[in-house]
Amino acid sequence: MGNKEEEENSSNNETIWTAQDRDDEETREGIASVVPKDPNHDIPNGGSKAWLQVLGSFFLFFNSWGIINTFGVYQTFYETYLPETPSNISWIGSIQAYLLLLIGIATGPMYDAGYFRALVATGSFLVVFGMMMTSLCTEYWQIMLAQALCIGVGCGCLFVPSVAIVSTYFSTKKALATGIAAAGSSLGGVLYPIVFHKLQPTIGFGWATRVVAFIMLGTLSISLSVMRTRILPAQKRAIWDLSAFKEAPFVFFTLSIFFGFMGLYIPFFYVQSYAIQEKITSPDLAFYMLSILNASSIFGRIIPNFIADKTGPLNVIIPCTLATSVLGFGWVGVRSTGGLVPFCILYGFFSGAFVSIPPTVIVRLSPSIGVVGTRMGMCFALGGLGLLCGSPVAGQLIKQSGFDAAIYFCGAAVAMGTVCMIAARVSKMGWMLNRVA
Template identity: 60%
Template sequence: MARSPDLESRASSSLTHASTPELAIKVDEEQGAGISREIVDASGTAPEAEKEPPPPIGEPVSKVVSVNNIGAIPNGGLVAWLQVAGAFFLFFNSWGIVNSFGVFQTYYESELLQDSNASAISWIGSIEAFLLMLVGALTGPIYDAGYFRELLWAGSFLVTFGLMMLSICKEYWQVLLAQAFCVGFGTGCLFVPSVAILSTYFTTHIATAMGLAAAGSSLGGVLYPIIFYRLQPLIGFGWTTRTIGFIVLATQLIPNLCMKVRVLPASKRKIVDWSAFREPPYALFVVGGFLAFMGLYTPFFYIQLFAIQSNIADTNLAFYLLPILNASSIFGRIFPNMVADKVGPFNIIVLCAIISGILALCLNAVSSIGSLIVFCILYGFFSGSFVSLPPTILVGLSPNRGIIGTRMGMNFACVAVGILIGTPIAGAILDTSGFTAVWIFGGVLTVLGGCVIGVARVCKIGWKLTAFG
């Protein structure tokens, strides 16, 4: 059924001048009978629209705004920034918990799981991080289907429940089930909402918004280890872990109350877009992320143990190295992202990756507490962009906004494998060859990953250093 020019003009005007971001735009019967839902690709052209039957007489029509309608994206305002606040706490209780595993690694090796070696214990943290990324990728279609709120509820429950169960664990297999699998699945449910919703509220400031939200993971990585370390000697492992669970439950109220979907894709998306791997920039970016993440988390897991076993610091002082690393990462997720909005996210992430790898290699020359603290500050800052910038880059690597979720999910799934195997391999290297080989392993992989991402950048925008990318 053909639409009148007057109808198209009024419908377009109502979308462009909408003052509040809503899940659906209400079009009354006079305007909306027989309106079709369209997807506009990145070039601004519209494929053939999906026709929908007219509404019953006297009833309004509810239509979903196209994810590609750039003009309707608010790029600010109270509701948009509330999404950033909500996403901040989703990162706080997902990546923030994963970033805190170093303090559990040290505690398990010295107290709860003394009979297990470093590699076996590190599998707990790596599976937890792996499931965060993998489940996050698989829940993309659930988000697209409109079950955003259900994902928040499920994730909030699983993370809290997993921590409560961890508080009563005594054996390795129990810790594996509670912390690796239950908490890992829960964080995976929270991860997609934290990154997917922001791209529907921001375009020009997307890197800054993503960086502010991702800073929540660093703050969680600062506070949760300190809470664990200070409370555990006073009230024991059980009640300390329960306290962290109660904090998760309380802080999850914020995203559950303030976050709101503005727009969903007009149709269900595929889980895999195989054509993406035929595009060199995307394929190389995925390979680079896989390699970099294999090495990136090695200092997060082993820096405390390194300080203690190398007699650089006592137990009390060594504990604060992980919070220092995560605290500096807060700034590393905000300021590089602000610069990325000006010079391009590709330029920033390549630089930060290579510097992070070089810093990891420099750990072999560290022999004093002062130099180790400087390392933690620098490494936290430069490695911070690896969590906050990839979603922004993937937006630019998608031909239209309707498949951003698919391509993010594919990237997260591949990167998840790198996270899964990286730190256990480092643990096995530690058991056989010592810390020198561990830092070489982590540093070389991170530098190599940064270089591959650099090649992806060249394929996308060329060799010109000043090009936005």
């Protein structure tokens, strides 16, 4: 009789895969057991093991989005040494960035199935191998294969684990922990350009790029050493959830990601070229504009996330995106070093929130935790199309009409993203400004 009651209770409770100590298993990274348990029960929400996951995730961001944020320095270098237009060159960075988002559709279910370490190991190999191969490239098509495709796929393998694992170790501090981890992408965007810029004139493009690859290898080894999954879903995650398109908040927010990404990365790709070609600064000082953008973005990923834990992610990301749009339009009036430096600081700060807060927003907009992973993959894959085409369009505008046209395009695209984001909030929560959303 007791066994029968236990079976009935078990069937009525949500089950989750536990993953404690499963790294010693040989098959599929060994799922230890299936037990009836609330996935939110006993979340550490701190402690050494939880913060080690943040450290590991920090370095995954450092070597995924951090590499994307670094492409501006390669854009300027390739414009000098390759017989290609800025638009053609920017396709390298755009494809690399979009693959990071697109591959998440496949890696999400793999993460749910227990292949966390396989994803991190594969992604680590691909980004290091791709960077090593880039160091040997001399032609455009070679760079496209190594830096765009190989590194892009590797970054895609790292992205989902970097986002997913932190949320299982934190509850009330989830947005803050995610923001700290996401700050790794900004730090990567600060350090990697400096390494390349300082070493390339003395040891050449090949060895400067190899040094970057060795740093990637060392930091990714830390992630592989410290990161451990805590829980996994009981059921495999669906790749696509068509019911999401019947929900206005999700549709509007996906559109906001599309338009926002279309304009957001234009300064990251072109601010260095802008400063040089418009004779605003010397080439050496122009390089540091990209580092300033990424350095201020560190604070833009932590401070807004800290506030979002208290006021709601949509209530924070909307004003930050609006400020990014205003700054995008304001870029057209920057004609001196004294104006360009504050622009980079402010744009880096507010744009950082747009990159780090969306995962928390998707959690808030989803009807249940069981569809969050699927919807996150859908949102980034569809919204990321803007990232794919935005920078090449800006490059073509620069070629035909000058930098002003690309700057207006940047501001207008982010402004459209802001409008769609407001529509998502209103359709979800109404017009009440004092509601946590």
